[in-house]
Amino acid sequence: MNYKIEQYDDAIVLHPAAEATASVIWLHGLGADGSDFVPLAQQLRLQTRQVPLFIFPHAPVQPVTINNGMPMRAWYDIYSLTDRKRQDEAGIRRSAQVVENIIQQERARGIPSHRIVLAGFSQGGAIVLHTGLRHAERLGGILALSTYLPLADTLAAEAAPANLDLPVLMCHGIQDPVIALPFAQDSRDALLSAGYPLQWREYPMQHQVCEQQIGDISTWLESVL
Secondary structure (H helix, E strand, O other): OOEEEEEOOOEEEEEEOOOOOEEEEEEOOOOOOHHHHHHHHHHOOOOOOOOEEEEEEOOOEEEEHHHOOEEEEOOOOOOOOOOOOOOOHHHHHHHHHHHHHHHHHHHHOOOOHHHEEEEEEOHHHHHHHHHHOOOOOOOOEEEEEOOOOOOHHHHHHHOOHHHOOOOEEEEEEOOOOOOOHHHHHHHHHHHHHOOOOEEEEEEOOOOOOOHHHHHHHHHHHHHHO
16 A cells, blocks of 8 residues: 655654555654654555554653653653653643544544554553543444553543443563563553453563564455454
8 A cells, every 4th residue: 555654843744545344543752853754654565444643642742760860752751670660641631632642633633533543652551542442432442562551550440431442462572671561461451351352472572563563454454454
């Protein structure tokens, strides 16, 4: 599938040659920007009848505590890699609203909500898990790479009935030094216990994406679109 790349102040967009009938909103990780996953999207070689447009938003630049307060692109602040009880709830919810705004933008363009997929890596994956499970309308699915479920204690009260059976694919590296595998597995188990039809994939890698994973992502996207 051929794409035209357009760059905006707040995002990079891959426009398909044919009219888009679906949208994938893909969030990058800490310190990166929207360009990070543009090459991967072009490698997917999707065979689905639905023609997706890809949107890669840029996170705002803000100080990040674990990096000695250095300003960088981040969806929320991170206080510690070991103390997961301290979370930047205000930052998480602020970025969730950014995603909600993009969803509404796509709805206004005529894309049905059930053909909108949220995808994200690391911090971006945390935001799409948080947002997608709470979104009022039925979505297409959530792709969560090398990440975890933030604000897990609030999900039961805030989960949207329309997305209680939403397809979710979580992928993680077994040697991930940033988000340890057991922590991600705890998020997996919490979602499975809540009844979400989650698929889980582990790969012999660190905090990254591997070739085998790209094939699995492509197969999953085709199934949900």
